[in-house]
Structure formats: C-alpha cells, structure tokens
Amino acid sequence: xxxxxxxxxxxxxxxxxxxxxxxxxxxxxxxxxxxxxxxxxxxxxxxxxxxxxxxxxxxxxxxxxxxxxxxxxxxxxxxxxxxxxxxxxxxxxxxxxxxxxxxxxxxxxxxxxxxxxxxxxxxxxxxxxxxxxxxxxxxxxxxxxxxxxxxxxxxxxxxxxxxxxxxxxxxxxxxxxxxxxxxxxxxxxxxxxxxxxxxxxxxxxxxxxxxxxxxxxxxxxxxxxxxxxxxxxxxxxxxxxxxxxxxxxxxxxxxxxxxxxxxxxxxxxxxxxxxxxxxxxxxxxxxxxxxxxxxxxx
Ligand code: AMP
Ligand code: ZN
Ligand code: FE
Ligand code: FE
Numbered sequence: 001x002x003x004x005x006x007x008x009x010x011x012x013x014x015x016x017x018x019x020x021x022x023x024x025x026x027x028x029x030x031x032x033x034x035x036x037x038x039x040x041x042x043x044x045x046x047x048x049x050x051x052x053x054x055x056x057x058x059x060x061x062x063x064x065x066x067x068x069x070x071x072x073x074x075x076x077x078x079x080x081x082x083x084x085x086x087x088x089x090x091x092x093x094x095x096x097x098x099x100x101x102x103x104x105x106x107x108x109x110x111x112x113x114x115x116x117x118x119x120x121x122x123x124x125x126x127x128x129x130x131x132x133x134x135x136x137x138x139x140x141x142x143x144x145x146x147x148x149x150x151x152x153x154x155x156x157x158x159x160x161x162x163x164x165x166x167x168x169x170x171x172x173x174x175x176x177x178x179x180x181x182x183x184x185x186x187x188x189x190x191x192x193x194x195x196x197x198x199x200x201x202x203x204x205x206x207x208x209x210x211x212x213x214x215x216x217x218x219x220x221x222x223x224x225x226x227x228x229x230x231x232x233x234x235x236x237x238x239x240x241x242x243x244x245x246x247x248x249x250x251x252x253x254x255x256x257x258x259x260x261x262x263x264x265x266x267x268x269x270x271x272x273x274x275x276x277x278x279x280x281x282x283x284x285x286x287x288x289x290x291x292x293x294x295x296x297x298x
Pocket of ligand 1: 024049076141142143144159160163164168
C-alpha cells in the first residue's frame with residue numbers, strides 16, 4: 001500500500017479551538033487531552049478566552065499522551081460596533097506583556113460582570129455574583145456562566161434564550177468591557193511568539209466582500225490564518241472562507257469551539273457531527289511557527 005493511500009484510508013483530524021475550566025469550558029485541560037484521545041484526534045489546541053493560565057496543565061497532560069498539542073488563546077477584540085475573536089497559537093504563556101494585557105482583559109470582564117448582575121437584579125431576577133463565580137471555577141467568568149445560572153434558576157428554559165433575552169449584544173444585561181483592537185491583539189500575540197487566526201468569521205455578520213476586505217486589512221497587521229472549518233459554518237461558508245484564505249495567502253485553521261457540558265451539543269473534534277479538521281492544517285500552522293523560530297515545548 002502506498003503511503004499516500006494509507007493517508008487517505010487513515011485520515012488524521014484535529015481540533016484547534018477548545019475551552020477548558022480556565023475560561024468557560026466545563027472540563028479541565030487534563031480532561032481535554034484525555035477526551036481528545038478518546039475522540040481519536042491527532043492534535044488539539046487549547047484556546048481559552050483571554051487567559052493562558054490553563055496552558056501549563058495542558059502541555060503537561062499532553063506529554064506521553066500520543067496527542068500533539070498547541071498552546072493557544074482566544075482574545076475578544078473590539079471591531080467597530082462588533083466583536084472579533086482572534087486565536088493565538090504557539091504563544092509563550094509566560095510572556096510578561098501578554099500576561100499583563102490578559103490580566104487587564106480579565107479585570108474588564110470582572111467590572112462588566114458586576115454591572116450585569118446589578119442589571120439582572122434590577123430586572124427582578126434574584127441572582128448573585130457569587131453564584132456565577134461558583135459555576136465558573138477558575139478565574140475567567142463569561143456570559144455562558146450567567147446563562148447557566150439563569151437556566152438553573154428556571155429564569156430561562158434554554159441556554160440560547162438566556163442570550164436572546166438578556167445577555168447578547170443589544171439585550172438589557174449586555175455591557176461593553178475593555179478590549180483591544182484586532183491589530184493590537186495580533187501584534188501582542190506575535191510579540192509573545194505566536195501566530196494568529198481570525199476565529200469563526202461568520203460571527204462578524206459581514207458580506208463576503210467585507211470579510212475579504214477585513215481579512216486583507218488584518219493580514220497587513222500580521223494575521224496568519226482564518227478559521228474556515230468551524231462548528232457553526234455551513235459547507236458553503238467553509239468553502240467561501242477557504243477560497244478567501246487562498247486568495248489572500250492566509251492559512252486555513254479549524255476547530256469545534258468545544259465547551260464541554262456548557263455547550264453539550266458540540267463534540268470535541270466533530271462539532272455537531274460533520275466537522276472534520278484535517279491534520280494538514282495543524283502541520284501548516286506549526287510550520288508557520290517554526291519559520292518564526294518557534295520550538296515545541298519539551
Ligand atoms: P464573553 O466571553 O463573556 O463575552 O462570552 C462569550 C461567550 O458567549 C462565547 O463562548 C460565545 O460562544 C458565547 N455567546 C456569545 N453570544 C452568544 C449567543 N448569542 N448565543 C449563545 N452563546 C453566545
Ligand atoms: Zn466560550
Ligand atoms: Fe469565539
Ligand atoms: Fe471559542
């Protein structure tokens with residue numbers, strides 16, 4: 001059997017977008033590595049929101065696991081009146097300025113969270129910040145934790161209803177928080193030794209022309225890739241983002257945005273069942289890092 005044939009018969013898949021208990025995922029980085037093994041994945045990246053505090057545990061768990069891993073982070077950035085999420089890969093989690101800025105982002109979340117609690121209380125809901133923090137576990141508290149508390153209390157019947165009624169942008173309990181712009185975020189991650197990809201481009205809600213223009217602009221700021229393979233993308237969207245990436249000379253990345261029990265319908269690696277992120281995308285990302293002098297952690 002030729003090598004290329006065995007590759008076709010034995011495809012390897014990866015997941016480059018996952019969350020742990022260090023942000024709003026429900027399983028620890030160690031459990032995430034075990035879950036990746038159980039799911040038959042070849043490689044995963046941990047991309048918690050606005051923190052790299054889970055990376056040490058994640059990399060330690062990956063040693064001798066048979067799973068290749070990449071240290072990552074997902075930073076929410078301000079983009080006009082919208083939000084874009086920038087994924088950073090191969091970052092040094094000990095990088096001093098990265099840590100300082102992420103800490104500021106987390107403080108901005110904490111201020112926002114206190115405002116959200118007060119607003120929900122004004123709306124007549126009996127909710128305390130401590131209840132949300134208790135669900136969150138580690139330090140980064142996000143809106144999905146609020147959604148879980150509202151669900152548990154019977155204030156809403158579904159997770160999505162919590163966003164639709166209270167938590168989504170433009171809804172009564174939504175407040176802005178301190179964020180960087182995408183260009184600053186891209187520069188910060190590069191400074192910390194990483195490469196960046198624009199997460200879930202569908203989320204920007206832009207036409208394909210505006211997505212192209214945005215990606216071209218961000219490429220000028222150092223953006224390396226775009227997350228074309230994503231749980232919420234239709235096949236047409238994936239094709240479109242792959243095509244735009246090829247046209248602009250950006251790498252393609254992909255992941256499920258796994259959150260464990262917080263988003264129970266999204267499976268690690270496989271999304272809602274049909275997601276498949278080829279191993280070659282992981283290899284190209286690693287090559288891009290190596291061209292910048294990156295060495296995998298020992
Ligand atoms: P935060 O980091 O607190 O701004 O919350 C962001 C998280 O909330 C991400 O994991 C999103 O997937 C989730 N999220 C944002 N908007 C919605 C929405 N409309 N419905 C469901 N989940 C959402
Ligand atoms: Zn999340
Ligand atoms: Fe995101
Ligand atoms: Fe995410």
